[in-house]
Amino acid sequence: MSPILFWLFAFVMLVFGAAVVINRNPIASALSLVVCFMGLSALFISLDAFFIGIIQVLVYAGAVMVLFLFIIMLLDLRVEERRKINLVAFVGGLAVAFALFVQICFVVDQLGAAKQAFPSLRAAKMDDVHNVGLLLFTNYNLPFQIIGVLVLVATIGVVVLSKRELR
């Protein structure tokens, strides 16, 4: 992939990822998160993973963000905005984030597999939705059914959780 595009999208993602944390208003944070997802999807697409990139937009930017926004609208926004920044928590959070960063650098440096260049793809153009389908319904049939059960559990959970107000 083109390195310029990679740096562009990675930079956008980092800026808006930071904006998610920094914004005091939950809705502004959520909208920044959308841009972050868009950048991620662009990265996937530039890695030839078209299906994952599109699903990233369809499910995360489309569905999950709608859920986030709806949940935020259930809350009282002004309480969130008035909350003061706790200095100890701020410094502590920075320290933890920095430790994690150092750790990741260390691991990546040690790991042999991270250093070798990946072989380029065999076909110049491939239909990845097709490949995902072939794999999913031959090798990964059982995990696929288990996902079905998980989604069923989630459906029942949602109905039960929201039942109190529904009477």
Next chain:
Amino acid sequence: MLRDYVPLLLHIGVAIGFAVSALLMSVLLGKAGRRTRVKDTAYECGMVPQGETQPRFSVKFYLVAMLFILFDLEIVFMYPWAVVYKEMIVESKLVLWSMLSFVTILMIGYVYALKKGALDWKR
């Protein structure tokens, strides 16, 4: 491969340019009216605005969004299935049965939500 998506990026660029330039043109050409205190209030059909501007919303919106995600996830799995169906059904019926069992599992959840009245908006 990148070649396929450069037109896409251009398309996004041109679309943004089109929308932004139209809006900017209206800002330049538009009449700048006087601002008054009454004009700046939120529009509520000419009445003095009542109550808070961002009310808290009912939990049923949350319910709809959550059910939407769950069904969306299911459909995401059905797209690769639909693409390979024609090709795989020739070899074995497994591809049909595995999707039928997946949908049946999810239909249990759908019927449950229906019976519990989660799909009724008027409550």
Next chain:
Amino acid sequence: MPGEFVDQIFVAAKRWLLSLLPHAPDWVVQIASALLNIILLLGVFATLFALISVLERKILGRIQNRYGPNRVGPFGLLQPVADGIKMLIKEDVVPIRADKVVHFLAPIMMLLPAILALGVIPYGRNMTAFSIDGGILFFFAVGSAAELAVFMAGWGSNNKFSMLGAMRAIAQMVSYELPLLIVVLPVVMIVGSLSPDAIVAAQDGYKWGIVPRWFVLTPWGAAAFILFFVAGLVESNRTPFDVPEGESEIVAGHMTEYSGFKYATFFMAEYFGMFAVSGLAVTLFLGGWHAPIAWLEVVPSYLWFFAKLAVLLFVFIWIRGTLPRTRIDQVMSFAWKFMLPMAFTCVIAAAVWHYQAHGWAGWLSSLGIVAVVYLGLSRLLDTRRKFATRTYRFAE
């Protein structure tokens, strides 16, 4: 062959324009070609938007037994120009309590997905602005960005009506996005590809030399087409599903605090969305740019596409002039209790049709499946029994 030349005239014109750059490197030619596609696309649809906005008012006028706009230019055809100038020079009122950035970005975010979605539709033989393999998925992915734009408009305006309208709009758009996504599945299943070009190619040819192989002419295809059209009505917030912007209840929903050209941008986005959904319906079910009768194939392919598009747009306007607005609870119940099960039924019916080798047996059994589920659902959801018949004693 003259017919072929007329059919490919735009492709040939583009090739000629690109040949004016003889020594340019390959990538410059590619970028120029992409830009030409996009600018032509925008030009065509901006013109169509202007035309439809005046035609819609004229048709609605005729439905309501009046003339409609007929003062500006011949037959009032220059009305959109007058409207455009008016919108441009109007004052742009931004409420002082609004979030200025979000308020400004919302109309742009609304227009963007509609324009992008128009790009993947094949308008004629070799006439797709950009053909990508997963065109159908791309269409829906950018479509889901429209929900966020509606939310931005509602929240950025800082107004009760806006917020309420936005929440309603999103709730109804997500509910109808599910059937919209599902009814595309049978077509994808039969064609075995997500590319709009391949889907149009699969509907080529005529059965027994007369009946076109359009998917709308199969039982599952007809059911899926109707569901798709209804879901499309909702996605573009058109009557009878315009609850989010119901004038008599919440002013203009998420557009309440917008004025001048920003309001016009929302309007344009709504129409572009309508063009995109209708265009996809033509591509998926109505055979794309293929002619309905074999000997009419001399008529250029893009004319067929736009003729079918015009018919669908007319139905959009016709419905707007005919039906009253539904209530929000009716809209939502209809999506979850009727559209969703019906959409799944279409997938099953198509699977059966394919299994029985697209023959008569398959035709009849898929018709049977669709009919049984339809009758069952309409029996279960019948609300007439719950209310006593209204009787009037005075003023019949």
